[in-house]
Amino acid sequence: MYPDHPRTPDASDATPAAVPALETRELTKVYGTATAMYDGQVAVSGVSLAIPRGSLYGLVGANGAGKTTWLSMATGLLRPSHGSAFLDGHDVWADPVAARGRVGLLPDGPTMSEALPGHVALRHVGVLQGLATDVADARAADLMAVFDIAGSADKPVSSYSAGMKKKIGLAAALIHSPRLLVLDEPLEAVDPVSAVTIREILQRFTATGGTVVLSSHSMTLIEQICTHVAILDKGRLVTAGETAAVRAGTSLESILVDTVNKSAADGADTAAPGLDWLDGGNGVR
Ligand SMILES: Nc1ncnc2c1ncn2[C@@H]1O[C@H](COP(=O)(O)OP(=O)(O)OP(=O)(O)O)[C@@H](O)[C@H]1O
Structure with missing residues (x-):
């Protein structure tokens, strides 16, 4: 699988x-x-x-x-x-x-052009990493299937949810099979x-x-x-x-x-303030 x-x-x-x-x-x-x-x-x-x-x-x-x-x-x-x-x-x-x-990187933030459909964005990442186009396409398809985002392969990455973006980012990190x-x-x-x-x-x-x-x-x-x-x-x-x-x-x-x-x-010179005023809305506003 x-x-x-x-x-x-x-x-x-x-x-x-x-x-x-x-x-x-x-x-x-x-x-x-x-x-x-x-x-x-x-x-x-x-x-x-x-x-x-x-x-x-x-x-x-x-x-x-x-x-x-x-x-x-x-x-x-x-x-x-x-x-x-x-x-x-x-x-x-x-x-x-x-x-x-x-290295395969999943940084904090976008890793690919989000205007592109997911499978095209992954292909670009793979080709930039030195893969032949057909290999990049095959691996992109494998990865999107494994991460359960194959159904959105034709949609722009910008339309993906936060979790889907994380998963396609991870796919981009894996596509060239890094060490x-x-x-x-x-x-x-x-x-x-x-x-x-x-x-x-x-x-x-x-x-x-x-x-x-x-x-x-x-x-x-x-x-x-x-x-x-x-x-x-x-x-x-x-x-x-x-x-x-x-x-x-x-x-x-x-x-x-x-x-x-x-x-x-160690670094504090005064005690941190409490939140006594946060009392379920019962107190004085
Ligand atoms: N571009 C920046 N300019 C100025 N300060 C920054 C910048 N990026 C991060 N910092 C500061 O550097 C410190 C470390 O931030 P960093 O993002 O590395 O922490 P983190 O452990 O990854 O935090 P989190 O768990 O919230 O993601 C923080 O005090 C943050 O405010």
Whole structure:
């Protein structure tokens, strides 16, 4: 039932297993230009992380923790302020063609021309990734069937629901059968049935030698399918490792909540306001 095209062999298949699929060293992003009045927004601060090949690596953190910024820098979508990133040992900025060809990306935002019908948009992505047109068409059809959006193949992507756009974005990330998948919140807005399918595809992908890095706010998803997990808080890497070791017998949710609460308490100079006025409409307006 799943797309079953073998990954195209290339020189990268000779990469030693010890070389991480993705590695960042001291990766840092400061948005904006620092002035006398403004320090700039430090979104990611000195994150060094190695993603082992064959792992299904989860990235978690509160809203604004820096997940999207780190993923974007790690894959060459966003230039870092400092530090470096490597895909299969290739420097993302010094050797962009070799590095970026290895990765299938589901970024936070549109990945294709949304004015095009879904199957045409996917064909374009496949051809841009070096596939012959007939191969791209066949894979687009396979992927749209698996993700249950084949019935909308002739409709423009702009007319798709949020979940359908997520699924066609995932199809675009998979179409060239990459070695590494980097997915920003792949299950956001996706229905439960499709979510099961996607989880199975990701697990199958790693079982056949691929590597997946994904961000998610679903601790259940991370606990159930991720071999490894990293926690970001306010742009800093708090902890990373095998999921069981990071959990250490407790839940990821409680670790994340404790981490965020502790750093909020450390940074607060006054107690957060309550919402006493939110009383079901019974109080004084
Ligand atoms: N283009 C930008 N310009 C300025 N600041 C930005 C920009 N993009 C993100 N930020 C800031 O960088 C920080 C990290 O944002 P980022 O989107 O990476 O977090 P995230 O962990 O992916 O959040 P979420 O879970 O809400 O998607 C936040 O403080 C955010 O406001």
